[in-house]
Amino acid sequence: MELGIGIGWRPEIADEVEALTGVDWVEAVAENLCADHLPDSLVRLRERGVRVVPHGVALGLGGADRPDPVRLASLAARAELLGAPLVTEHIAFVRAGGPLTASPRLEAGHLLPVPRTWDALDVLCENVRIAQDSLPVPLALENIAALITWPGEELTEGQFLAELVERTGVRLLIDVANLHTNHVNLGQDPAKALDELPVEAIAYVHVAGGVERNGVWHDTHAHPVTAPVLQVLAELRSRVDPPGVLLERDDAFPPAAELAAELDAIRATLRRAAPPAGARPTTTRDAARDGDGPGVGDGTGVGVGVGVGVGVGVGVSESDGDDAGNGVGDGGRAPAAPVPAGTRDRTAVAQTALLSALVAGTPAPEGFDHRRLRVQSRALAAKRADVVAKVAPELPEILGDGYRAAFLAYAGGRPMSGGYRRDALDFAEHVLIAGGPADPVARRLLTYWWQDRSGARPPRRTTRLVRAARAALVGK
Structure with a gap:
């Protein structure tokens, strides 16, 4: 299935994306689309023959819990609405706690890395199979950028992905910017x-920009694509001709001319890095299959270097009809084995301990780099502040320059347990109960904003306090 050159569609740059030439397809964040109708811009793009791929961010397939059927149904509905050739998600966990740990549910608000262990792989593979059975089109999973790494990992990133593909037949969405991020932050070699x-x-492949601060690379999607990221793209192109390459930009959107220039740089990189006609580069996996190198295994089973050829690259997958050449078939895949007893429980405990340390200030789990955990914790809080400001832009307007400091102080002691809109309401309620903001006009506006959006619910103690504050305002 050839996609070509694409760009991430976002409402803020919808007009610019429509005006760009040479764009073969776009990707839209699935959770930002309504299930029953499309934005006019996407309708027009589809009428021009531009394919649209929904990109999910909330499934948390790497989490200890089985995938939420409601979220899966929502993703499936968006795929059908778009007539998408495939859907994509991430190899990550985004929430923890809950019944498996008998603890409160915690939301990360961002993508967190899965430990590259056999336990985590078992859980991920079963979750992927559940998702595949629930989706009407093929699924591809993205490698993520990380600020932290788990202690005691048993596989490299490449080995982990190879095992995942062998067991499930899932496709891969390779983000070369994330490979560069992990090179800077974790010392992991993209070429390896x-x-x-x-x-x-x-x-397909993602290309995105970021920035380095104090020796840490932040995968912001708000900065231009850098030369090192394009170099990783060139490394990938020297090994394979990817079916599609897409430019991601999620914030600080530049003018259309700059987006077009970045797309041109991607095209030029792909042209320059293409191997000569007839050449076939040899990778370590090729050597393993040919008997010239070790397979990847744990001593108890068949190494990945030997087994990947069974389920990958068959040419035509069951759900792709006649899209040949780049598909991932599952005809040779072994029947799914259930996750061993206790594996989900162990995964749940480990992920909950990490997420609690990041968002609730509990002690850091043993073996983690405490400095990196602090960096990750600050990044998660900043992400919450930024997203809440987008979903509820009235809050920074009402609070002015004090919004960010107030939100970070609130987030430091209150982990997110619901979505971002619930987070915005809880933040406003917290500010009002604390007696803020100091300006009476801002306090009145914030009160009315909260009242308009909170909806009917049982009057908890905090609600009664807000109502008392509202009554006091009316009397002024």
């Missing part, structure tokens, strides 16, 4: 990862 992963399973 590309050598080890099954490049023939790649559905």
Whole structure:
């Protein structure tokens, strides 16, 4: 399935995306689309023959829980509404706690890395199979950027992805910016990862910008694509001709001319890095299959280097009809084995301990880099502040320059347990109960804003306090 060159569609740059030339397809964040109708811009793009791929961010397939059927149904509905050729998600966990740990549910508000262990792989593979059975089109999973790494990991990133593909037949969405991020932050070699992963399973590629601060690379999607990221793209292109390459931009959107220039730089990189006609580069996985190198295994089973060829690159997958050449078939895949007893429980405990340390200030789990955990914790809080400001732009307007400091102080002691809109309401309620903002006009506006959006619910103690504050305002 050839996609070509694409760009991430966002409402803020919808007009610019429509005006760009040479864009073959776009990707839209699935959770930002309504289930029953599309934005006019996407309708017009589809009428021009531009494919639209929904990109999910909330499933948390790497989490200890099985995928939420409601979220899966929502993603499936968006795929059908768009007539999408595939859907994509992330190899990450985004929430923890709950019944498996008998603790409160915690939301990260962002993508967090899955430990590259056999336990985590077992859980991920079962979750992926559940998702595949619930979706009307093929699924591709993205490698994520990380600020932290888990202690005691048993596989490299490439090995982990290769095992995942072998067991499930899932496709891969390779983000070269994330490979660069993990190189800077974690010392992981992008070339080695590309050598080890099954490049023939790649559905498409992400390219995005970021920035380095104090020796840490932040995958912001709000800065121009850098030369090192394009170099990783070139490394990938020297190994395989990806079916699609997409430019991501999520914030600080530049003029259309700058977006067009970045797309041109991507095209030029792909042209320059293409191997000569007839050449076939050899990777470490090729050597393993040919008997010239070790397979990837744990001593108890068949190594990945030997087994990947069974389920990958068959050419035509069951759900793709006649899209040949880049598909990932599952005809040779072994029947799914259930997750061993206790594996989900162990995964749940480990992920809950980490997320609690990041968002609730509990002690850091043993073996983690405490400095990196602090960086990750601050990044999660900043992400919450930014997203809440987008979903509820009235809050920074009402609170002015004090919004960010007030929100970070609130977030420091109150983990997110629901979505961002619930977070916005809880933040406003917290500010009002604390007696703020100091300006009476702002306090009145914030009160009315909260009242208009909170909806009917039983009057808890906090609600009664807000009502008392509202009554006091009326009397002034």
